[in-house]
Amino acid sequence: MYSLEAPVKAAPQRGRIPDPCAMVTLGASGDLTHRKLIPALYKLFKSQLLPEGFSLIGISRTPETDESFRSKMKEAVGAYFEPPDPEVWSRFEKTLFYLPGNVDSPDVYRELIELFSKLDKERGCCGNRLFYLAVSPQLYPTIIEHLGKSGLSCPLSEKNWSRIIIEKPFGHDLNSAHALNDKIVQYFKEDQVYRIDHFLGKETVQNILAFRFANSIFEPIWNRQYIDHVQVTVAESLGIENRGGYYDSAGALRDMVQNHLLQLVCTIGMEPPVAFTATSVRDEKTKVLQALRPIKPEEVNRVTVRGQYGDGVIDGKQVQAYRKEKNVKPDSRTETYVLLKLFIDNWRWADVPFYLRTGKHLPKRATEITIQFKRTPHLVFARVPEKHIDPNLLILHIQPDEGITLRFEAKVPGPDIHLQPVNMKFQYGSSFTKPVEEAYERLLLDTLIGDATLFARGDWIEAAWGFITPILEAWENDRTPIPVYASGTWGPSEADVLLAEDKRKWRNP
């Protein structure tokens, strides 16, 4: 059984500048460091949210000096954010350092310890350390072990901290996730570990909690008495880009559902936490997973649909089939689309279906959660047939066009009773002047502050894999051809059939 973190601590104070520290990115020459980490740190620095003395040490095998590393990072900020402001950059680059080395060998950790004490003295990093694993997941166990054996996983003193950020994929099934968690807890306590799920850093996902728990009018109807079903759509118009090698051994269920979509389900489905602390929020989310109705192997085909994109047209451009992508097997059975119907067997949600779908090469990029309410119990407008009265919908637009829509019926002006659905809309863009923050900025800052609320806890990860793994196994044993959908369409027709059998219909964004 996975052991939980220590009992509740007071929530770290938001809005405060983190303690001085040195952060290490292992995998500094990789895509993640260039695309996400460095631009996010630069933005935090520019907004004066990084502490005095903050230092970043990049480690990878590529031979570099501090100077050449700095100039590469400058290019990365230019390419993935904006051309750096010369004055800000000249101050920011002084925080960047480079240590060439192989993360497989103990030498680099010895050198790191020396560099840490030098930076503590010269820059006042005060002995606090953050390790960011931006490497291939096969290296996670080795790095964790080296950090443990070199003593780096332990805080320098009672006043110091040592934390680790781990990127997805966190395992590829229940056994591997369990083994990785075991390795971590050998050297780190749960409250030192920050497993990133970047969906949790999205403003709109955080706002679901505010919407539910900072308003009194929605919670009384947030249950099986009023809700007919919930739809979660995470549609992407992009394909797999240059990630064929990774994606072909993962697929949409592992890549998106096990983490991002289940996090969305938990955010919608959880009970009110006692407080907005890492322990309370994550306890409630884990309870949702514990209540998921397990899917038996013989049921898998009834509650899931998978598909793979074929040739097609997106935004007027011809795009090629998944099997023709680089580093994808020509006879690959990997799914690029998945639909999953699930139930949360508890008092609040009994028998309310949650329909989840995600896919690549769909007509547009849109992430939305639609809560469909039950029809009115009695038809007052006798001359309007029931099929002309649409149920109420609450649509949470996660991205793009972030906002919330409430759809209800209204009388069309005129002498007769004609009804028509109308929308009440909240949009971030018009209600707030501040731009929506990038998920990585928020999550990095939370890690520096020591707030794990928006990170996946070890027991949550294992519960998620526990639910997903039987589906993966059933698919593995099923050799029937995988449905192919034309790129630029809303997925295989089987997805519409599954909902039609339940007398429901997908709401396409």
Ligand code: BG6
């Ligand atoms: C990642 C997946 O976790 O999330 C990608 O590995 C996917 O396949 C991406 O494209 C989607 O994230 P976002 O923030 O672009 O919706």
